[in-house]
Amino acid sequence: MANEVKLYGVHGSPFVVRVKIALNLKGIKYEFVEEDLSNKSADLLKYNPVYKKVPVLVHNGNPVTESLVIVEYVDDAWKGGAPILPRDHYQKAQARFWAKFVDDKCMPALFKAIGSHGQEQAVAEVDEQLQFLENELKGSKCFGGDNIDLVDISATFIAFWVGAAEEALGIKVLNKDKFPKLAEWSDNFINCQAVKDGLPPRETLVAFFTRRFGKQA
Known part of the structure; x- marks a missing residue:
């Protein structure tokens, strides 16, 4: 105990x-x-x-x-391992800001785009929000620099769930040509062992999005 x-x-x-x-x-x-x-x-x-x-x-x-x-x-x-939040007070505040941005701005826009089957206006709203994240990466491997931090963890939906939704519905929500840094970040993030061990099977998510948002015959 x-x-x-x-x-x-x-x-x-x-x-x-x-x-x-x-x-x-x-x-x-x-x-x-x-x-x-x-x-x-x-x-x-x-x-x-x-x-x-x-x-x-x-x-x-x-x-x-x-x-x-x-x-x-x-x-x-648990203080062992790399810190998830920066120890610097300003950087910690910034990490909290961007994590909240993911929840308040990116997630609703992504759900709207997925639910509309990639409708042009909904995807444009996603692009507007994702551009902020693209800029925030600043060429770093992770939002936390070399190590995964709070912002990376908050954006797990973008890295893994969005691709499963695109596969299930035959739509394009995350344009890799438009957001090359985010695309590279996504690949690196989901292939990190600590992340990979926590993810559900991709086919489970594909089936979920097909059931929830798939067009009925």
Whole structure:
């Protein structure tokens, strides 16, 4: 019980995968508790009574909710390995800003573009947001420079989920010619072992997007 770690989630959630990646980067062993979101467990409702959703990290009986909050908690609670957030106060503030930008601007635009089957105006909105991230990479391997940081983890959906949606629906949302830095970052990021070990099978995501957004005959 000295260091009991449980993660409540579903394998296909990009928000849950954020936490898996953070735990993997820190080398933390944990128990994964698969939730059925149509029949939520008593534990999930107890540990996250406000939002009643995953992910929830429970560390020695203490629950932490919301994916980016959990990632920061993991970084603070386990000091081993490379830091996920910069130690410099200004750089830390910047990382938090861009991680929030991914959630507030990029994710809604991407879901809209996917849901519209790559409709031109929706993709143009995605392009506008992704250009900011393209500029922010500044030629670095990761948003955190040489090491994966909070922004990289927040953008996991862009690196892995978007490609699965494109395959499922036969659309193009992330233009690699327009965003070469983001395309290179995506390839490097998903091939990092700590990331790869946390990702769901691609075919599972392709099937999900086909079911949810595929055009009905």
